[in-house]
Amino acid sequence: NMDHSKMSKDDIKNMGHDNIVPLNSSKGKNEITFPEILKPASVNGNNVSYTITAQQGKTEFYPGHKSNTFGYNGNLLGPVVKLKNGQHVTINLVNHLNEDTTFHFHGLEIPGDVDGGPEQVLKPGEEKTISFKVNQEAATLWFHPHPSPHTAEQVYKGLAGLIYIEDNNNNAKKLPHEYGVNDFPLIIQDKSFDSNKQLDYKKVKNDDGTTGHTVLVNGKVDPKFTFKKELVRLRILDASNARVYKLKFDNGMKFEHIASDGGYLNKPDKVSEIQTAPSERNEILVDFSKVKGNKVNLINEDGKVILPIHLINSNKGTKKSDDKISNLSLNNIHVSPKEKEMKITKKVVLAGMGKDVTINGKKFDKNRIDFNQKVNKTEIWEIENKKDAMGGMEHTFHIHGTQFKVISVDGKTPLEEMQGYKDTISLEPGQKVKIAVKFNHKGIYMYHCHTLEHEDNGMMGQIKVS
Numbered sequence: 001n002m003d004h005s006k007m008s009k010d011d012i013k014n015m016g017h018d019n020i021v022p023l024n025s026s027k028g029k030n031e032i033t034f035p036e037i038l039k040p041a042s043v044n045g046n047n048v049s050y051t052i053t054a055q056q057g058k059t060e061f062y063p064g065h066k067s068n069t070f071g072y073n074g075n076l077l078g079p080v081v082k083l084k085n086g087q088h089v090t091i092n093l094v095n096h097l098n099e100d101t102t103f104h105f106h107g108l109e110i111p112g113d114v115d116g117g118p119e120q121v122l123k124p125g126e127e128k129t130i131s132f133k134v135n136q137e138a139a140t141l142w143f144h145p146h147p148s149p150h151t152a153e154q155v156y157k158g159l160a161g162l163i164y165i166e167d168n169n170n171n172a173k174k175l176p177h178e179y180g181v182n183d184f185p186l187i188i189q190d191k192s193f194d195s196n197k198q199l200d201y202k203k204v205k206n207d208d209g210t211t212g213h214t215v216l217v218n219g220k221v222d223p224k225f226t227f228k229k230e231l232v233r234l235r236i237l238d239a240s241n242a243r244v245y246k247l248k249f250d251n252g253m254k255f256e257h258i259a260s261d262g263g264y265l266n267k268p269d270k271v272s273e274i275q276t277a278p279s280e281r282n283e284i285l286v287d288f289s290k291v292k293g294n295k296v297n298l299i300n301e302d303g304k305v306i307l308p309i310h311l312i313n314s315n316k317g318t319k320k321s322d323d324k325i326s327n328l329s330l331n332n333i334h335v336s337p338k339e340k341e342m343k344i345t346k347k348v349v350l351a352g353m354g355k356d357v358t359i360n361g362k363k364f365d366k367n368r369i370d371f372n373q374k375v376n377k378t379e380i381w382e383i384e385n386k387k388d389a390m391g392g393m394e395h396t397f398h399i400h401g402t403q404f405k406v407i408s409v410d411g412k413t414p415l416e417e418m419q420g421y422k423d424t425i426s427l428e429p430g431q432k433v434k435i436a437v438k439f440n441h442k443g444i445y446m447y448h449c450h451t452l453e454h455e456d457n458g459m460m461g462q463i464k465v466s
């Protein structure tokens with residue numbers, strides 16, 4: 001533990017936010033590719049089964065330099081697992097790593113015993129079959145390991161895959177939805193490479209959240225994306241260990257924000273910037289036909305280029321534009337008057353930095369249940385990121401097994417982009433949010449900071465839903 005008494009005020013200020021490594025711009029050398037859609041092992045009516053294997057591999061991030069990486073069913077990252085609402089799903093989970101891992105389904109509303117938290121370890125060589133029924137609306141979710149305290153390292157080495165839930169939302173059918181044609185995932189991560197172009201987590205690990213100099217999109221360094229001057233849907237996942245991005249285009253163009261963590265927003269929200277914290281998903285529609293010239297960059301708030309986009313002329317006579325979709329009704333999510341009046345029954349205080357992070361003054365203890373809640377019953381949680389003498393830092397709060405609604409942020413109605421279902425919410429020091437939380441299944445679930453080093457340092461609690 002750090003001895004804060006020996007530090008000057010400036011030292012203290014320089015912790016936290018200022019530990020963030022500056023990100024270099026993408027040089028746009030490598031065309032990004034997209035994960036494959038995972039083929040089912042079997043399909044039988046409404047039953048589908050898959051195999052997901054965590055394995056070691058090698059990835060040539062830089063030509064001529066192979067680095068050790070982890071992946072699901074491959075060398076790096078993972079496939080897209082497409083599921084339909086109402087489907088019965090069986091997944092054979094296989095651990096081919098030389099270390100313990102778990103398979104956590106982030107954002108999926110399934111029973112606690114198949115959610116893949118830190119207690120559901122598979123030892124090297126082990127496999128196990130889980131099954132569940134999908135019971136939630138269309139959304140972009142993801143899966144990643146959750147072994148305590150090694151989540152950060154395993155995600156950093158490459159374990160992260162996407163889950164798409166599909167349903168029968170009729171208006172959503174009017175949006176671009178052809179995978180790899182007009183609907184693309186962008187998995188954004190930052191990593192640092194050593195002089196031999198190797199990924200070495202232990203050398204760069206930072207207890208306040210490991211950030212890297214190099215931006216990767218879909219596992220490619222110096223990424224670029226070539227597309228037509230047409231309307232496109234981008235599903236953005238921040239799968240970084242700790243970095244928060246504020247994404248925009250360098251020509252200042254507006255775009256439509258259509259979905260957050262748990263599914264569609266009520267209607268497209270026209271924005272010119274989107275913030276994403278670790279594990280959050282945001283889907284956007286961008287009309288590239290409106291770009292003058294043949295290039296536009298997706299940039300971070302500081303101007304660093306995340307993804308250069310090269311545009312080629314569309315061969316469609318009439319360019320699709322987003323005008324007719326900007327008024328589409330996509331969802332119907334409201335905080336009811338009753339929910340607005342309900343009293344806060346759970347308080348979560350996030351505090352600390354580095355190794356000193358806690359939730360409600362405690363560190364994770366697998367033998368302790370911190371909260372209890374009844375299944376199918378909404379409760380109001382208040383989450384506070386406590387400012388301390390040292391200022392504090394941003395924390396990203398996530399609850400397993402549920403999609404919650406944000407009732408207020410610092411007492412005010414949340415922005416439209418926060419009014420969809422969420423499973424993760426990022427809080428600045430001093431911020432307080434109220435959320436309405438309901439679990440549709442029983443079991444023990446984790447809630448924690450999704451700055452992965454904070455999670456590993458014990459910024460995590462357990463709730464028992466019965």
Ligand code: C2O
Nearest residue numbers: 106146279398446
């Ligand atoms: Cu991505 Cu415990 O979560």
Ligand code: CU
Nearest residue numbers: 395449451454
């Ligand atoms: Cu945190």
